[in-house]
Amino acid sequence: MNTHQNKGFLSFKTKVSALVESRMFQYFITFVIIVNAISIGLETYTFFKPYQNVFFILDCLFLAIFVIELSLKLFVQKLHFFKNNWNVFDFIIVVGSLVLYNTNFVSVLRIFRVLRVLRTITSVPSLRRIVNALFMAIPTISSVILLMTIIFYVYAVIGTMFFSYIAPEYFGNLQLSFITLFQTFTLESWASGIFRPIFAESGWSWLYFISFIVIATFIMINLIVGEIVNNAQKISQEIEDETGELKEDTKEIKELRAEIKELKALLTTYITQNEKKD
Known part of the structure:
Protein backbone atom coordinates (compact mmCIF):
# COMPACT_ATOMS: atom_id res chain seq x y z
CA MET A 1 0.00 0.00 0.00
CA ASN A 2 2.78 2.44 0.93
CA THR A 3 4.67 1.56 -2.25
CA HIS A 4 1.51 2.17 -4.28
CA GLN A 5 1.00 5.54 -2.55
CA ASN A 6 4.63 6.51 -3.19
CA LYS A 7 4.29 5.64 -6.86
CA GLY A 8 1.08 7.69 -7.04
CA PHE A 9 2.76 10.64 -5.33
CA LEU A 10 5.78 10.48 -7.63
CA SER A 11 3.50 10.27 -10.65
CA PHE A 12 1.55 13.31 -9.44
CA LYS A 13 4.77 15.22 -8.75
CA THR A 14 6.05 14.39 -12.24
CA LYS A 15 2.83 15.72 -13.77
CA VAL A 16 3.02 18.94 -11.72
CA SER A 17 6.69 19.34 -12.69
CA ALA A 18 5.83 18.90 -16.37
CA LEU A 19 3.05 21.48 -16.02
CA VAL A 20 5.27 24.06 -14.28
CA GLU A 21 8.08 23.65 -16.81
CA SER A 22 5.81 23.63 -19.86
CA ARG A 23 5.93 26.58 -22.26
CA MET A 24 2.17 27.06 -22.16
CA PHE A 25 2.27 27.53 -18.37
CA GLN A 26 5.15 30.02 -18.66
CA TYR A 27 3.33 31.92 -21.42
CA PHE A 28 0.20 32.03 -19.26
CA ILE A 29 2.10 33.45 -16.26
CA THR A 30 3.78 36.05 -18.50
CA PHE A 31 0.35 37.00 -19.88
CA VAL A 32 -1.04 37.38 -16.34
CA ILE A 33 1.94 39.55 -15.32
CA ILE A 34 1.43 41.82 -18.35
CA VAL A 35 -2.34 42.14 -17.74
CA ASN A 36 -1.64 42.83 -14.06
CA ALA A 37 0.84 45.58 -15.07
CA ILE A 38 -1.77 47.13 -17.40
CA SER A 39 -4.46 47.07 -14.69
CA ILE A 40 -2.08 48.77 -12.19
CA GLY A 41 -1.37 51.46 -14.78
CA LEU A 42 -5.09 51.99 -15.52
CA GLU A 43 -5.80 52.54 -11.82
CA THR A 44 -3.73 55.74 -11.94
CA TYR A 45 -6.27 57.39 -14.29
CA THR A 46 -9.09 59.32 -12.62
CA PHE A 47 -11.80 58.12 -15.05
CA PHE A 48 -11.22 54.52 -13.85
CA LYS A 49 -12.00 55.42 -10.20
CA PRO A 50 -15.65 54.22 -10.40
CA TYR A 51 -14.36 50.73 -11.33
CA GLN A 52 -12.19 50.32 -8.24
CA ASN A 53 -14.15 47.26 -7.09
CA VAL A 54 -13.47 45.56 -10.42
CA PHE A 55 -9.76 46.34 -10.12
CA PHE A 56 -9.77 44.99 -6.55
CA ILE A 57 -11.31 41.68 -7.69
CA LEU A 58 -8.83 41.46 -10.57
CA ASP A 59 -5.94 42.15 -8.22
CA CYS A 60 -7.10 39.38 -5.88
CA LEU A 61 -7.37 37.02 -8.87
CA PHE A 62 -3.85 37.90 -10.08
CA LEU A 63 -2.43 37.43 -6.59
CA ALA A 64 -4.19 34.06 -6.27
CA ILE A 65 -2.66 32.92 -9.59
CA PHE A 66 0.81 34.01 -8.45
CA VAL A 67 0.37 32.19 -5.12
CA ILE A 68 -0.70 29.00 -6.92
CA GLU A 69 2.27 29.28 -9.29
CA LEU A 70 4.66 29.78 -6.35
CA SER A 71 3.12 26.86 -4.44
CA LEU A 72 3.48 24.52 -7.42
CA LYS A 73 7.12 25.50 -7.90
CA LEU A 74 7.85 25.00 -4.19
CA PHE A 75 6.09 21.62 -4.29
CA VAL A 76 8.23 20.45 -7.20
CA GLN A 77 11.59 22.07 -6.40
CA LYS A 78 11.40 22.31 -2.57
CA LEU A 79 14.59 23.87 -1.14
CA HIS A 80 16.22 23.94 -4.60
CA PHE A 81 13.71 26.69 -5.41
CA PHE A 82 15.65 29.17 -3.26
CA LYS A 83 18.97 28.46 -4.98
CA ASN A 84 17.82 30.57 -7.92
CA ASN A 85 17.97 34.32 -7.22
CA TRP A 86 15.07 35.02 -9.59
CA ASN A 87 12.90 32.57 -7.66
CA VAL A 88 13.80 34.33 -4.40
CA PHE A 89 12.82 37.65 -5.98
CA ASP A 90 9.43 36.22 -7.07
CA PHE A 91 8.93 34.73 -3.60
CA ILE A 92 9.56 38.07 -1.84
CA ILE A 93 7.21 39.96 -4.20
CA VAL A 94 4.33 37.47 -3.93
CA VAL A 95 4.66 36.76 -0.20
CA GLY A 96 5.09 40.49 0.53
CA SER A 97 1.89 41.27 -1.41
CA LEU A 98 0.06 38.46 0.39
CA VAL A 99 1.21 39.34 3.91
CA LEU A 100 0.49 43.07 3.55
CA TYR A 101 -2.90 42.70 1.88
CA ASN A 102 -5.06 43.19 4.96
CA THR A 103 -2.72 45.47 6.90
CA ASN A 104 -2.51 49.24 7.35
CA PHE A 105 0.72 49.47 5.36
CA VAL A 106 -1.08 50.67 2.24
CA SER A 107 1.90 52.54 0.77
CA VAL A 108 4.20 49.50 1.17
CA LEU A 109 1.53 47.26 -0.36
CA ARG A 110 1.28 49.60 -3.35
CA ILE A 111 5.04 49.35 -3.82
CA PHE A 112 4.84 45.54 -3.80
CA ARG A 113 1.95 45.65 -6.27
CA VAL A 114 3.97 47.83 -8.63
CA LEU A 115 7.03 45.59 -8.14
CA ARG A 116 4.98 42.69 -9.50
CA VAL A 117 5.51 44.27 -12.91
CA LEU A 118 9.22 43.45 -12.51
CA ARG A 119 8.25 39.77 -12.57
CA THR A 120 8.14 40.22 -16.34
CA ILE A 121 11.94 40.04 -16.16
CA THR A 122 11.84 36.62 -14.46
CA SER A 123 9.41 35.22 -17.02
CA VAL A 124 11.27 36.40 -20.15
Whole structure:
Protein backbone atom coordinates (compact mmCIF):
# COMPACT_ATOMS: atom_id res chain seq x y z
CA MET A 1 0.00 0.00 0.00
CA ASN A 2 2.78 2.44 0.93
CA THR A 3 4.67 1.56 -2.25
CA HIS A 4 1.51 2.17 -4.28
CA GLN A 5 1.00 5.54 -2.55
CA ASN A 6 4.63 6.51 -3.19
CA LYS A 7 4.29 5.64 -6.86
CA GLY A 8 1.08 7.69 -7.04
CA PHE A 9 2.76 10.64 -5.33
CA LEU A 10 5.78 10.48 -7.63
CA SER A 11 3.50 10.27 -10.65
CA PHE A 12 1.55 13.31 -9.44
CA LYS A 13 4.77 15.22 -8.75
CA THR A 14 6.05 14.39 -12.24
CA LYS A 15 2.83 15.72 -13.77
CA VAL A 16 3.02 18.94 -11.72
CA SER A 17 6.69 19.34 -12.69
CA ALA A 18 5.83 18.90 -16.37
CA LEU A 19 3.05 21.48 -16.02
CA VAL A 20 5.27 24.06 -14.28
CA GLU A 21 8.08 23.65 -16.81
CA SER A 22 5.81 23.63 -19.86
CA ARG A 23 5.93 26.58 -22.26
CA MET A 24 2.17 27.06 -22.16
CA PHE A 25 2.27 27.53 -18.37
CA GLN A 26 5.15 30.02 -18.66
CA TYR A 27 3.33 31.92 -21.42
CA PHE A 28 0.20 32.03 -19.26
CA ILE A 29 2.10 33.45 -16.26
CA THR A 30 3.78 36.05 -18.50
CA PHE A 31 0.35 37.00 -19.88
CA VAL A 32 -1.04 37.38 -16.34
CA ILE A 33 1.94 39.55 -15.32
CA ILE A 34 1.43 41.82 -18.35
CA VAL A 35 -2.34 42.14 -17.74
CA ASN A 36 -1.64 42.83 -14.06
CA ALA A 37 0.84 45.58 -15.07
CA ILE A 38 -1.77 47.13 -17.40
CA SER A 39 -4.46 47.07 -14.69
CA ILE A 40 -2.08 48.77 -12.19
CA GLY A 41 -1.37 51.46 -14.78
CA LEU A 42 -5.09 51.99 -15.52
CA GLU A 43 -5.80 52.54 -11.82
CA THR A 44 -3.73 55.74 -11.94
CA TYR A 45 -6.27 57.39 -14.29
CA THR A 46 -9.09 59.32 -12.62
CA PHE A 47 -11.80 58.12 -15.05
CA PHE A 48 -11.22 54.52 -13.85
CA LYS A 49 -12.00 55.42 -10.20
CA PRO A 50 -15.65 54.22 -10.40
CA TYR A 51 -14.36 50.73 -11.33
CA GLN A 52 -12.19 50.32 -8.24
CA ASN A 53 -14.15 47.26 -7.09
CA VAL A 54 -13.47 45.56 -10.42
CA PHE A 55 -9.76 46.34 -10.12
CA PHE A 56 -9.77 44.99 -6.55
CA ILE A 57 -11.31 41.68 -7.69
CA LEU A 58 -8.83 41.46 -10.57
CA ASP A 59 -5.94 42.15 -8.22
CA CYS A 60 -7.10 39.38 -5.88
CA LEU A 61 -7.37 37.02 -8.87
CA PHE A 62 -3.85 37.90 -10.08
CA LEU A 63 -2.43 37.43 -6.59
CA ALA A 64 -4.19 34.06 -6.27
CA ILE A 65 -2.66 32.92 -9.59
CA PHE A 66 0.81 34.01 -8.45
CA VAL A 67 0.37 32.19 -5.12
CA ILE A 68 -0.70 29.00 -6.92
CA GLU A 69 2.27 29.28 -9.29
CA LEU A 70 4.66 29.78 -6.35
CA SER A 71 3.12 26.86 -4.44
CA LEU A 72 3.48 24.52 -7.42
CA LYS A 73 7.12 25.50 -7.90
CA LEU A 74 7.85 25.00 -4.19
CA PHE A 75 6.09 21.62 -4.29
CA VAL A 76 8.23 20.45 -7.20
CA GLN A 77 11.59 22.07 -6.40
CA LYS A 78 11.40 22.31 -2.57
CA LEU A 79 14.59 23.87 -1.14
CA HIS A 80 16.22 23.94 -4.60
CA PHE A 81 13.71 26.69 -5.41
CA PHE A 82 15.65 29.17 -3.26
CA LYS A 83 18.97 28.46 -4.98
CA ASN A 84 17.82 30.57 -7.92
CA ASN A 85 17.97 34.32 -7.22
CA TRP A 86 15.07 35.02 -9.59
CA ASN A 87 12.90 32.57 -7.66
CA VAL A 88 13.80 34.33 -4.40
CA PHE A 89 12.82 37.65 -5.98
CA ASP A 90 9.43 36.22 -7.07
CA PHE A 91 8.93 34.73 -3.60
CA ILE A 92 9.56 38.07 -1.84
CA ILE A 93 7.21 39.96 -4.20
CA VAL A 94 4.33 37.47 -3.93
CA VAL A 95 4.66 36.76 -0.20
CA GLY A 96 5.09 40.49 0.53
CA SER A 97 1.89 41.27 -1.41
CA LEU A 98 0.06 38.46 0.39
CA VAL A 99 1.21 39.34 3.91
CA LEU A 100 0.49 43.07 3.55
CA TYR A 101 -2.90 42.70 1.88
CA ASN A 102 -5.06 43.19 4.96
CA THR A 103 -2.72 45.47 6.90
CA ASN A 104 -2.51 49.24 7.35
CA PHE A 105 0.72 49.47 5.36
CA VAL A 106 -1.08 50.67 2.24
CA SER A 107 1.90 52.54 0.77
CA VAL A 108 4.20 49.50 1.17
CA LEU A 109 1.53 47.26 -0.36
CA ARG A 110 1.28 49.60 -3.35
CA ILE A 111 5.04 49.35 -3.82
CA PHE A 112 4.84 45.54 -3.80
CA ARG A 113 1.95 45.65 -6.27
CA VAL A 114 3.97 47.83 -8.63
CA LEU A 115 7.03 45.59 -8.14
CA ARG A 116 4.98 42.69 -9.50
CA VAL A 117 5.51 44.27 -12.91
CA LEU A 118 9.22 43.45 -12.51
CA ARG A 119 8.25 39.77 -12.57
CA THR A 120 8.14 40.22 -16.34
CA ILE A 121 11.94 40.04 -16.16
CA THR A 122 11.84 36.62 -14.46
CA SER A 123 9.41 35.22 -17.02
CA VAL A 124 11.27 36.40 -20.15
CA PRO A 125 14.69 34.70 -20.62
CA SER A 126 16.12 37.48 -22.82
CA LEU A 127 15.37 40.08 -20.13
CA ARG A 128 16.99 37.85 -17.51
CA ARG A 129 20.16 37.69 -19.63
CA ILE A 130 20.30 41.50 -19.89
CA VAL A 131 19.84 41.97 -16.13
CA ASN A 132 22.43 39.25 -15.39
CA ALA A 133 24.84 41.02 -17.74
CA LEU A 134 24.16 44.27 -15.87
CA PHE A 135 24.92 42.64 -12.50
CA MET A 136 28.07 41.05 -13.90
CA ALA A 137 29.22 44.48 -15.04
CA ILE A 138 28.82 46.05 -11.57
CA PRO A 139 32.52 45.67 -10.57
CA THR A 140 33.65 47.39 -13.78
CA ILE A 141 30.86 49.98 -13.57
CA SER A 142 31.93 50.78 -9.99
CA SER A 143 35.45 51.54 -11.22
CA VAL A 144 34.08 53.70 -14.06
CA ILE A 145 31.80 55.57 -11.63
CA LEU A 146 34.78 56.21 -9.33
CA LEU A 147 36.74 57.58 -12.29
CA MET A 148 33.76 59.73 -13.32
CA THR A 149 33.50 61.09 -9.74
CA ILE A 150 37.13 62.16 -9.90
CA ILE A 151 36.56 63.83 -13.29
CA PHE A 152 33.42 65.55 -12.00
CA TYR A 153 35.32 66.81 -8.95
CA VAL A 154 38.22 68.20 -11.02
CA TYR A 155 35.88 69.96 -13.44
CA ALA A 156 33.67 71.24 -10.60
CA VAL A 157 36.68 72.85 -8.89
CA ILE A 158 37.87 74.39 -12.19
CA GLY A 159 34.36 75.65 -12.97
CA THR A 160 33.96 77.20 -9.53
CA MET A 161 37.36 78.93 -9.79
CA PHE A 162 36.83 80.44 -13.24
CA PHE A 163 33.07 80.89 -13.70
CA SER A 164 31.69 81.69 -10.21
CA TYR A 165 31.78 85.44 -10.90
CA ILE A 166 30.21 85.03 -14.38
CA ALA A 167 27.40 82.61 -13.47
CA PRO A 168 27.06 82.29 -9.68
CA GLU A 169 23.72 80.49 -10.09
CA TYR A 170 25.57 77.65 -11.88
CA PHE A 171 29.12 77.75 -10.51
CA GLY A 172 28.74 79.75 -7.29
CA ASN A 173 30.08 76.91 -5.12
CA LEU A 174 31.19 73.30 -5.42
CA GLN A 175 27.70 71.84 -4.93
CA LEU A 176 26.18 74.06 -7.62
CA SER A 177 29.05 73.17 -9.95
CA PHE A 178 28.34 69.46 -9.45
CA ILE A 179 24.66 69.96 -10.30
CA THR A 180 25.54 72.09 -13.34
CA LEU A 181 28.01 69.47 -14.58
CA PHE A 182 25.40 66.74 -14.11
CA GLN A 183 22.97 68.76 -16.25
CA THR A 184 25.72 69.18 -18.85
CA PHE A 185 26.46 65.45 -18.61
CA THR A 186 22.82 64.66 -19.49
CA LEU A 187 23.03 67.17 -22.40
CA GLU A 188 19.78 68.76 -21.16
CA SER A 189 19.65 72.46 -22.25
CA TRP A 190 23.38 72.78 -21.57
CA ALA A 191 24.13 74.93 -24.64
CA SER A 192 21.38 77.55 -24.44
CA GLY A 193 20.91 77.50 -20.67
CA ILE A 194 24.47 77.26 -19.34
CA PHE A 195 27.16 77.46 -22.01
CA ARG A 196 26.21 80.46 -24.18
CA PRO A 197 25.85 83.05 -21.36
CA ILE A 198 29.25 81.97 -19.99
CA PHE A 199 30.80 81.83 -23.47
CA ALA A 200 29.69 85.44 -24.05
CA GLU A 201 31.84 86.48 -21.06
CA SER A 202 34.68 83.94 -21.35
CA GLY A 203 35.81 82.94 -24.84
CA TRP A 204 37.81 79.85 -23.79
CA SER A 205 34.89 78.28 -21.86
CA TRP A 206 34.01 76.19 -24.94
CA LEU A 207 37.15 74.14 -24.28
CA TYR A 208 35.99 73.43 -20.71
CA PHE A 209 32.49 72.30 -21.66
CA ILE A 210 33.34 70.33 -24.79
CA SER A 211 36.24 68.47 -23.15
CA PHE A 212 33.97 67.57 -20.21
CA ILE A 213 31.19 66.28 -22.51
CA VAL A 214 33.64 64.24 -24.61
CA ILE A 215 35.28 62.65 -21.56
CA ALA A 216 32.29 62.19 -19.23
CA THR A 217 29.38 61.62 -21.63
CA PHE A 218 30.83 59.91 -24.68
CA ILE A 219 33.84 57.97 -23.39
CA MET A 220 32.59 56.94 -19.91
CA ILE A 221 29.08 55.95 -20.98
CA ASN A 222 30.48 53.91 -23.86
CA LEU A 223 32.76 52.10 -21.40
CA ILE A 224 29.74 51.10 -19.29
CA VAL A 225 27.63 50.09 -22.28
CA GLY A 226 30.55 48.16 -23.79
CA GLU A 227 31.04 46.19 -20.57
CA ILE A 228 27.33 45.31 -20.36
CA VAL A 229 27.26 44.21 -24.02
CA ASN A 230 30.41 42.15 -23.49
CA ASN A 231 28.84 40.36 -20.51
CA ALA A 232 25.61 39.78 -22.45
CA GLN A 233 27.64 38.13 -25.22
CA LYS A 234 29.41 35.95 -22.65
CA ILE A 235 26.07 34.78 -21.21
CA SER A 236 24.69 34.09 -24.70
CA GLN A 237 27.84 32.10 -25.56
CA GLU A 238 27.53 30.07 -22.36
CA ILE A 239 23.88 29.30 -23.17
CA GLU A 240 24.84 28.28 -26.71
CA ASP A 241 27.58 26.01 -25.36
CA GLU A 242 25.17 24.39 -22.91
CA THR A 243 22.57 23.98 -25.65
CA GLY A 244 25.22 22.43 -27.92
CA GLU A 245 26.15 19.93 -25.22
CA LEU A 246 22.48 19.04 -24.71
CA LYS A 247 22.07 18.53 -28.46
CA GLU A 248 25.09 16.22 -28.51
CA ASP A 249 23.71 14.28 -25.51
CA THR A 250 20.31 14.00 -27.23
CA LYS A 251 21.98 12.74 -30.39
CA GLU A 252 23.92 10.10 -28.42
CA ILE A 253 20.72 9.01 -26.64
CA LYS A 254 18.95 8.63 -30.00
CA GLU A 255 21.84 6.58 -31.34
CA LEU A 256 21.80 4.36 -28.23
CA ARG A 257 18.05 3.84 -28.61
CA ALA A 258 18.53 2.86 -32.25
CA GLU A 259 21.26 0.37 -31.26
CA ILE A 260 19.06 -1.11 -28.51
CA LYS A 261 16.26 -1.51 -31.06
CA GLU A 262 18.60 -3.36 -33.38
CA LEU A 263 19.79 -5.60 -30.53
CA LYS A 264 16.20 -6.37 -29.58
CA ALA A 265 15.40 -7.26 -33.20
CA LEU A 266 18.48 -9.51 -33.39
CA LEU A 267 17.58 -11.21 -30.10
CA THR A 268 13.99 -11.74 -31.24
CA THR A 269 15.21 -13.25 -34.52
CA TYR A 270 17.70 -15.46 -32.68
CA ILE A 271 15.07 -16.70 -30.18
CA THR A 272 12.55 -17.37 -33.00
CA GLN A 273 15.11 -19.38 -34.97
CA ASN A 274 16.04 -21.48 -31.91
CA GLU A 275 12.37 -22.17 -31.17
CA LYS A 276 11.87 -23.36 -34.76
CA LYS A 277 14.88 -25.70 -34.47
CA ASP A 278 13.53 -27.16 -31.22
